[in-house]
Amino acid sequence: MKNLVAFFSASGTTKQVAKNLGAAIGADVFEIVPKQIYTSADLNWMDKKSRSTLEMADKNARPQIKNELKNMAEYDVVFLGFPIWWYTAPRIINTFLESYNFANKTIVLFATSGGSGLGNTAKDLQASCKGAKIIAGKLLNGRPSKTELKSWADSLKL
Numbered sequence: 001m002k003n004l005v006a007f008f009s010a011s012g013t014t015k016q017v018a019k020n021l022g023a024a025i026g027a028d029v030f031e032i033v034p035k036q037i038y039t040s041a042d043l044n045w046m047d048k049k050s051r052s053t054l055e056m057a058d059k060n061a062r063p064q065i066k067n068e069l070k071n072m073a074e075y076d077v078v079f080l081g082f083p084i085w086w087y088t089a090p091r092i093i094n095t096f097l098e099s100y101n102f103a104n105k106t107i108v109l110f111a112t113s114g115g116s117g118l119g120n121t122a123k124d125l126q127a128s129c130k131g132a133k134i135i136a137g138k139l140l141n142g143r144p145s146k147t148e149l150k151s152w153a154d155s156l157k158l
Contacts, residue, residue, distance in 0.1 A: 002074055003027035007081035008092050010038045014112045017140045018081045024146035025153045027079065032096050035064035056086040062095040072100040077108065077158050084113035088121045094128045103131030106158055110137045
């Protein structure tokens, strides 16, 4: 079984967790890079006209991704990480999921958040990855050690 840790990180928090998770479980790591990088103004959730606010208000928004994973077919399990935006995954995660065939793959969600949990994120993403099994996963806030990350991944019994 071959594992991938794919992640989107706007501020670097999720990136650090994803890199540590990849190292802890011996998985390949792929960063989902937006074609248009998010500025701090884009991420200002208090501004009703900021880019992230407008994207999250539009369930059909699909921000473009700059890079492409050439070998998705090789992976059985994809650990998918992202920050929580407006109680769910950022729309770029839908873009990623809709860019590949995830049929018969297991997707394990993990997230970082300043305040909210994963909520209905697994349900929200299911339509973007038909045929995949989504596991809600958990919040990986703070700086979980590689030992803690490996223990969590092992506890999933994939």
